Amino acid sequence: MTTKKSNHQAEWWRRSVVYQVYPRSFNDTTGSGVGDIRGLTKKLDYLKDLGTDIVWLQPVYNSPQNDNGYDVADYRSIDPMYGTMEDFDELMAELKARDMHLMLDIVVNHSSTEHMWFQESRKSKDNPYRDYYIWRDPAPGGGVPNNWQSKFGGSAWQYDEATGQYFLTLFDKTQADLNWENETVRQEAADLMRFWADKGVDGFRMDVINLISKDQDFPDDDGSIMTGDGRRYYTDGPRVHEYIKELYERVYGPYDLVTVGEMSSTTLQHCIRYSNPEEREFSMTFNFHHLKVDYPQGKKWELMPYDFEALKGLLSSWQIGMNEGGGWNALFWNNHDQPRALSRFADDGRCRVASAKMLATTLHGLQGTPYVFQGEEIGMPNPNWNDISEFRDVESTNMYRIMVEMGKTPEEAFEIIAKRSRDNARTPMQWNYGPQAGFTDGTPWIKLDERYPEINVKMQREDPDSVFSHYKNLIALRKTEDVLTDGRYIRLDEGHPQVFAYARTNDRDTLVVVSNFTSEEAAFTLPETHAALGHSQLELLSGNRPEVPTWGDQLELEPYASFMWIIRG
Numbered sequence: 305m306t307t308k309k310s311n312h313q314a315e316w317w318r319r320s321v322v323y324q325v326y327p328r329s330f331n332d333t334t335g336s337g338v339g340d341i342r343g344l345t346k347k348l349d350y351l352k353d354l355g356t357d358i359v360w361l362q363p364v365y366n367s368p369q370n371d372n373g374y375d376v377a378d379y380r381s382i383d384p385m386y387g388t389m390e391d392f393d394e395l396m397a398e399l400k401a402r403d404m405h406l407m408l409d410i411v412v413n414h415s416s417t418e419h420m421w422f423q424e425s426r427k428s429k430d431n432p433y434r435d436y437y438i439w440r441d442p443a444p445g446g447g448v449p450n451n452w453q454s455k456f457g458g459s460a461w462q463y464d465e466a467t468g469q470y471f472l473t474l475f476d477k478t479q480a481d482l483n484w485e486n487e488t489v490r491q492e493a494a495d496l497m498r499f500w501a502d503k504g505v506d507g508f509r510m511d512v513i514n515l516i517s518k519d520q521d522f523p524d525d526d527g528s529i530m531t532g533d534g535r536r537y538y539t540d541g542p543r544v545h546e547y548i549k550e551l552y553e554r555v556y557g558p559y560d561l562v563t564v565g566e567m568s569s570t571t572l573q574h575c576i577r578y579s580n581p582e583e584r585e586f587s588m589t590f591n592f593h594h595l596k597v598d599y600p601q602g603k604k605w606e607l608m609p610y611d612f613e614a615l616k617g618l619l620s621s622w623q624i625g626m627n628e629g630g631g632w633n634a635l636f637w638n639n640h641d642q643p644r645a646l647s648r649f650a651d652d653g654r655c656r657v658a659s660a661k662m663l664a665t666t667l668h669g670l671q672g673t674p675y676v677f678q679g680e681e682i683g684m685p686n687p688n689w690n691d692i693s694e695f696r697d698v699e700s701t702n703m704y705r706i707m708v709e710m711g712k713t714p715e716e717a718f719e720i721i722a723k724r725s726r727d728n729a730r731t732p733m734q735w736n737y738g739p740q741a742g743f744t745d746g747t748p749w750i751k752l753d754e755r756y757p758e759i760n761v762k763m764q765r766e767d768p769d770s771v772f773s774h775y776k777n778l779i780a781l782r783k784t785e786d787v788l789t790d791g792r793y794i795r796l797d798e799g800h801p802q803v804f805a806y807a808r809t810n811d812r813d814t815l816v817v818v819s820n821f822t823s824e825e826a827a828f829t830l831p832e833t834h835a836a837l838g839h840s841q842l843e844l845l846s847g848n849r850p851e852v853p854t855w856g857d858q859l860e861l862e863p864y865a866s867f868m869w870i871i872r873g
């Protein structure tokens with residue numbers, strides 16, 4: 305593998321910002337209580353105003369919705385819940401009219417068991433679709449073929465009476481893993497992407513794409529490395545790069561698409577390969593290591609305060625490693641699978657506004673393509689529900705049941721779900737302070753956060769001090785300051801217990817970002833090299849407190865203060 309650097313200024317998506325839309329919870333135009341495609345189209349001016357270049361639209365295909373659309377029953381359709389194909393075409397046209405791009409979510413590690421392919425596949429062992437999925441005989445003594453676990457709890461194997469075999473499901477039991485060893489399946493995946501590329505979409509977000517190549521021996525996992533749930537045998541698996549290169553040749557390259565791969569439990573080395581342009585795989589990758597710093601020994605369903613040093617260390621090593629290897633990071637704090645970062649890493653109460661801005665500045669100063677998840681740009685927090693009946697998500701409800709079965713009290717299990725559940729991010733978008741926050745005229749499919757009368761788009765859009773305006777400013781900087789795109793990353797804080805500080809430098813400018821992650825005041829000593837940089841050319845690009853620290857050896861920072869300066873060369 306070569307590590308020649310690409311020209312960072314050449315590819316448009318390296319200077320872009322992506323806005324992630326979870327359509328169920330974005331904007332409902334029918335009163336059904338579920339958001340829809342026309343609801344998104346109506347908000348395009350808002351997204352443009354924020355500075356969005358690319359909209360990532362999460363799955364809107366026909367689906368039984370057991371995993372909110374990540375269980376696709378027909379890849380070339382629109383679920384009536386979200387509207388029609390005409391609505392989709394209108395969305396495309398309206399995006400293009402605003403010079404914005406669309407990235408669709410493609411889920412081809414698995415399909416719904418309601419997909420025609422699976423319905424055929426399960427009929428008989430000699431059905432032409434049998435080999436589209438991963439079928440195995442019971443273990444010699446009976447029972448599941450191996451000890452792999454589903455990511456949503458329980459065995460990863462489901463028994464099917466009709467043929468007396470098990471099929472693999474790494475997620476919900478209705479999400480059957482596709483068999484990528486089968487060339488026809490790989491052709492099908494390419495074909496369905498061509499269908500959408502022909503409609504004019506500009507790119508794809510590839511769901512858990514690093515899980516598509518399984519070790520064909522399907523060994524039991526003895527837990528000696530990684531978590532013992534089988535992931536070592538299918539994560540960044542034996543043929544994964546070959547398969548992605550094939551997709552590049554068949555679709556991404558010919559249509560000149562922007563692509564992001566969602567990489568579960570991956571490594572830096574693999575992500576360099578996935579995203580270095582010379583490898584001809586993806587444009588960029590998501591990894592989740594920085595969002596596991598509050599998992600004790602990697603265990604998601606146990607609680608601990610987050611490890612600040614680990615957070616800084618991980619963000620830094622990926623900044624440096626991806627840059628040196630010629631890879632490209634997708635930068636994010638939030639998505640639909642994570643509790644709100646604001647509630648997790650900062651203060652979502654009294655210092656909510658400063659905290660939201662601090663997290664934003666810290667992330668938007670890094671190298672990569674930033675992603676904003678709906679509601680993040682107005683500082684939406686976790687909703688703080690107090691009853692398990694509010695939760696809708698299959699993973700959360702499964703894990704609650706399993707934890708109680710395993711001996712936790714309902715209160716203990718609830719406390720964990722309340723902190724960890726993905727539903728924290730899925731509450732309806734807060735457009736205004738009217739009924740249902742302007743999200744729907746009906747009853748929302750999931751409860752709103754009760755703080756919407758104070759936290760909403762309407763109150764923030766014209767307010768220059770709002771979280772929204774702060775994001776807008778940061779997003780605009782990506783277009784004007786080259787150093788944000790090509791500057792080399794240098795960590796400045798050397799293990800400070802409260803402060804994360806770094807610089808970015810290209811052959812002209814130096815950018816310095818200093819953030820206090822705590823509710824206490826902090827004093828931070830700038831390294832001499834940076835303290836000495838020309839005071840006269842110093843310019844403040846972004847800040848979240850009226851008291852701007854005086855530049856010098858020692859910076860005094862208020863709680864959650866965060867500043868971005870540039871020293872022009």
Ligand code: NOJ
Pocket residue numbers: 371374375411475511512566640641
């Ligand atoms: C990752 C998606 O982001 C998540 O929401 C989904 O449950 C799994 N992949 C399975 O498709």
